[in-house]
Amino acid sequence: MKNFAVFKNATMGHEESIPILNIGEWRSRIVDACSDHSARIISMFGDRKSASTIRLFCVLASDLKGELLVSATDITDGSYPSLTVNLTEAHLFERELYEDLGVLPQGHPWLKPVRATQKHSFYSIKGDAIHEVAVGPVHAGVIEPGHFRFLCHGEKVFNLEIMLGYQRRGIEELIVSASPLKRMVLAESIAGDSVISHGLCYCHAIEGLAMRKISHRARAIRGIALEIERIANHIGDLGALANDVGFLPVASYFGAIRADFLNLLMELCGNRFGRSLLCPGGLRFDLTREMETTFRVQIEKSMQKVNDVLDIMFSTSSVLARLDNTGVVTQDIAKKTGMVGVAARACNLMRDARANHPSGIYRSKKTVIARASSGDVFARARVRALEIKKSHELIGEFLNKLPTEKVCFSINALNPSAMVISLVEGFRGETVHIARTNAHAGIFQYKIVDPSFHNWTGLEMALRDGQISDFPLCNKSFNLSYAGHDL
């Protein structure tokens, strides 16, 4: 019997094809597949089959083969031996399952709530000279809410604990219960700065379930929008980094240039963040001939400025001295905690869904993965800078190969009893949406994994044994989403 059902990104599979293993086998197959890090957990979720039975699913991504492996097990007594014991990257998913479904992973080292829905006690260290610094959930800037608890000895941080969940909206349940039109709006609101990433992920999921092929033109414009979102956010992040190290010229130039790119999205669909651009089946707005020219001209003009400012930023020694060796995450830790996106690539990991699990326009275009190796704030900034340049090239290629076609098709009925796994490499990293339909072809489960979900643990690790004054800089270099984590 097969241990895993093999899925491809954004391609539908039938529920019956997923093997239901017994718990012991399910557990050992997952641990085996992930032990050498050739596969990694991208999602775990479950649903209640009956009063006593809970079916757990685990989705693994095999990056080299470009395959997504799914297997399931039925749990009858409400508990099972924890995966975290052998596989650290499962820790957050198991905590989430415990919190949402009440499945107890036996032997899990710390079943702290994932989202601050109930009271819990913070980790503490005893000692006269140890002091605790609590920051948030209300912050001094206009940012999202999150609570950070530092255990310090002077300036040195022993442990950082992050408590999130203040933005919990229950978006997965909302999507299931909403009408198809509303679902698109909800998907775009999962994380306000990743409208295209999450929106695209949702569209791919629905198109996969309906087996709807969309036109090449629509795919290319979607790709352009996704890369513009990436450029705009990366520029914003680099500007914020410069601001945090007090290097004002770069901070204000990048602040201004970011708007140039957001305005392109505005021109395309009327919203600076790309809301209402996408719909399952294609696009709501087409790129007109005049827009194509303005896009080309404007992007070249802005990229020239971007390259100049990047040169200033990465050639100023005081900036480099500040970023270098700050907030280091080793590759080993990045693998163990299952980090994704920019933060993982800064640890020299080849994790980029555009290259490993291509969907949409990326199927016809090989993407080069931008990487750095030092795992510090500098590496994360460097990866961002490289990706801005790569995205610029990609946009140019997409614009050059735009056929004249219809961009929107109606969507047929969804397939019953099916499941689709959709991965999109947003600017933060791999965004995963999993949709399941019941026998009447209605969506009954929608699972979302934002890249932030994996990476918050990475931020905690980056601060370990670091300086408390480095926290804001590390935080900016990860730039994780609170809303995307809290859902």
Next chain:
Amino acid sequence: MEYNFLCNIFILIVMPPFFVGVINRVKSIIAGRTGPPILQLYHDIFKLIKKNAVYSRSTSCIFRIVPLTSLLIVLCAGMLLPIASPSPISFQGDVILFVYLFALARFLTITAALDTASSFEGMGASREATYGALSEITIFIVLMTLVIIVKSLSLNKMLTHGQNVFVADPSVILLFLAFFFIMLTENSRMPIDDPHTHLELTMIHEVMILDYSGPDLGIILYGASIKLFVFMAFTAMIIFPCSEGPVWAGTGILFLKVLAVSIMTGLVESFTARIKLIRIPQMLIASFVLTLFALLITLFDQRML
């Protein structure tokens, strides 16, 4: 004499916020922005003075008396300085009083920060105490070198145009550079501290005054600008000592000198990023070494003569 002294005091009270505006303007021009008006700090101070203060329940009377007391202390220190004309309050050893008045003001600010029982302010207080202690040595060696050059322990003599023209002296240039860095440290400017950040975890001076509001905050901002002014004036006077001409000329020259130092500060702040907190002691030690060289050069010079 009284007229001259009143003129000194008038400058000390009125001018300081202007130079903060100059620094900010230089920074915003380089960053490609228009930036706030040069007189913004005056508006801020007046606005804050008109407001009511809010006090945390965990604070005591220390917290309330510190802003005004430290403002007065800083003003006293400023009066010892020959600003537009030689100060009438002058005696042998007033340099030591000058330095320790600032130390007293710092002590009070630290005490008030600890009084709030906030973990942020505690961190800020510990940083301020550490870097303050490290910069103090450098200040004393700067003063010691000046004392050897002018052979007097009085600020007036040290910083007024006597028989010594400092400008061409290599040791004085070293002193100037070292003291410029100390000026940035003492006044929590870049690259030591970022006066514009809102990030509690990285601030030094700003984090200690987080709990202040209304008139108290206004007084603190005002006091900080006076301290900055006094330090910038002192830095400038190391290279261009105060002249003994008429008071209007003295005022004009002082204005230009401090303006030059403000612009220089703005430029330095624009073109450097903040250094890691853990590296600040290294920078302070570097400035200490500079002054040590200045001292050695001066001592050799004296022996040669």
